[in-house]
Amino acid sequence: MTKTYCIxxxxxxxxxxxxxxxxxxxxxxxxxxxxxxxxxxTYLKKKQPGALETLVEEIKRKGQGKPYDCIIGVSGGVDxxxxxxxxxxxxxxxxxxxxxxxxxxxxxxxxxxxxLRTLNIDLYTYVIDWExxxxxxxxxxxxxxPDSEIPTxxxxxxxxxxxxxxxxxxxxxxxxxxxxxxxxxxxxxQGHADWRYIRAIQKLNGSMLFKSYPHYNALAFIYYxxxxxxxxxxxxxxxxxxxxNALNILQTKLCWKxxxxxxxxxxxxRFFQGYILPQKxxxxxxxxxxxxxxxxxxxxxxxxxxxxxxxxxxxxxxQQDKEYVxxxxxxTNxxxxxxxxxxxxxxxxxxxxxxxxxxxxxxxxxRFLKRF
Numbered sequence: 248m249t250k251t252y253c254i255x256x257x258x259x260x261x262x263x264x265x266x267x268x269x270x271x272x273x274x275x276x277x278x279x280x281x282x283x284x285x286x287x288x289t290y291l292k293k294k295q296p297g298a299l300e301t302l303v304e305e306i307k308r309k310g311q312g313k314p315y316d317c318i319i320g321v322s323g324g325v326d327x328x329x330x331x332x333x334x335x336x337x338x339x340x341x342x343x344x345x346x347x348x349x350x351x352x353x354x355x356x357x358x359x360x361x362x363l364r365t366l367n368i369d370l371y372t373y374v375i376d377w378e379x380x381x382x383x384x385x386x387x388x389x390x391x392x393p394d395s396e397i398p399t400x401x402x403x404x405x406x407x408x409x410x411x412x413x414x415x416x417x418x419x420x421x422x423x424x425x426x427x428x429x430x431x432x433x434x435x436x437q438g439h440a441d442w443r444y445i446r447a448i449q450k451l452n453g454s455m456l457f458k459s460y461p462h463y464n465a466l467a468f469i470y471y472x473x474x475x476x477x478x479x480x481x482x483x484x485x486x487x488x489x490x491x492n493a494l495n496i497l498q499t500k501l502c503w504k505x506x507x508x509x510x511x512x513x514x515x516x517r518f519f520q521g522y523i524l525p526q527k528x529x530x531x532x533x534x535x536x537x538x539x540x541x542x543x544x545x546x547x548x549x550x551x552x553x554x555x556x557x558x559x560x561x562x563x564x565x566q567q568d569k570e571y572v573x574x575x576x577x578x579t580n581x582x583x584x585x586x587x588x589x590x591x592x593x594x595x596x597x598x599x600x601x602x603x604x605x606x607x608x609x610x611x612x613x614r615f616l617k618r619f
Contacts, residue, residue, distance in 0.1 A: 258538035263530035281542045299485040315342040317418040323355035323512040326422030329493040355512035376459040386452035391589040405461035408471040424483035429539035444599040518568040521560035
């Protein structure tokens with residue numbers, strides 16, 4: 248039975264999320280989830296007077312005698328670049344870490360170089376083995392889930408923890424934040440930290456073994472966070488993070504140039520979000536990005552709807568990206584169309600840690616460890 252189309256009366260999330268729910272006023276479950284998060288004890292602690300100063304003092308204290316106080320990930324995008332700017336402004340000594348997965352646009356490379364040179368931040372770049380990573384990306388396309396960005400996201404997190412452990416650094420300052428990334432849609436993408444899920448898809452569809460691909464499993468995560476005491480800090484949640492103000496600062500003070508869309512610093516991400524997801528899976532991630540700005544009071548619902556009517560990914564650029572992506576992946580157009588026409592599948596069609604955590608005893612242990 249086809250679900251009747253419905254769009255939230257407060258944000259612009261709609262039934263392209265199959266799990267969305269609405270109250271009698273037409274307000275969606277994502278709105279309530281966001282409100283619950285920003286009112287949570289965890290989030291409110293970050294907004295208390297003196298919270299940022301206390302955090303900075305701790306980071307500097309634990310960085311004494313070391314070459315760096317913290318690790319920051321840089322992609323060239325707005326959030327990570329502004330996180331680098333804020334970190335330096337706070338007097339913290341960061342090491343910037345970048346994962347080169349072979350899809351960086353020329354503009355992204357230029358933005359990273361200009362930003363870090365202006366801020367006088369050291370950069371470590373990990374160049375992933377292309378043949379191995381290409382095989383992993385093809386495996387995810389063959390899996391036919393909307394999760395093909397997971398190989399990159401997982402590798403970035405693994406690399407940041409690895410570098411923090413190498414330099415005995417206790418803090419990773421990330422650009423993830425509630426203001427512009429205030430929610431997630433499980434049906435659209437999940438399993439970023441789930442090594443069992445990633446490994447299963449590669450084993451089923453891939454032709455190469457993992458050798459140089461940065462990754463971590465549940466035990467490694469426990470080692471990094473509990474044994475080594477490495478803390479992941481969403482630094483932008485500690486400040487008043489407004490996207491337009493951040494853009495103005497980056498453009499005027501760092502000569503940073505905009506890409507025209509969120510996460511469009513990566514050619515593959517631009518093509519995946521702008522073409523594959525809408526064409527094959529029927530959803531547009533801009534809905535979530537713009538809804539986050541509505542929830543954080545940076546955009547009105549009418550403005551968000553106007554943005555949805557615009558195109559930040561014109562047809563000629565889509566075609567150009569399609570030709571580039573298929574050539575770089577080593578597949579023909581017919582092979583690509585074959586992948587696009589595969590039956591749609593989901594995260595739950597494959598092995599994962601999350602399936603294991605459905606066991607209540609194991610879930611209780613996980614929640615206990617997570618508290619630390």
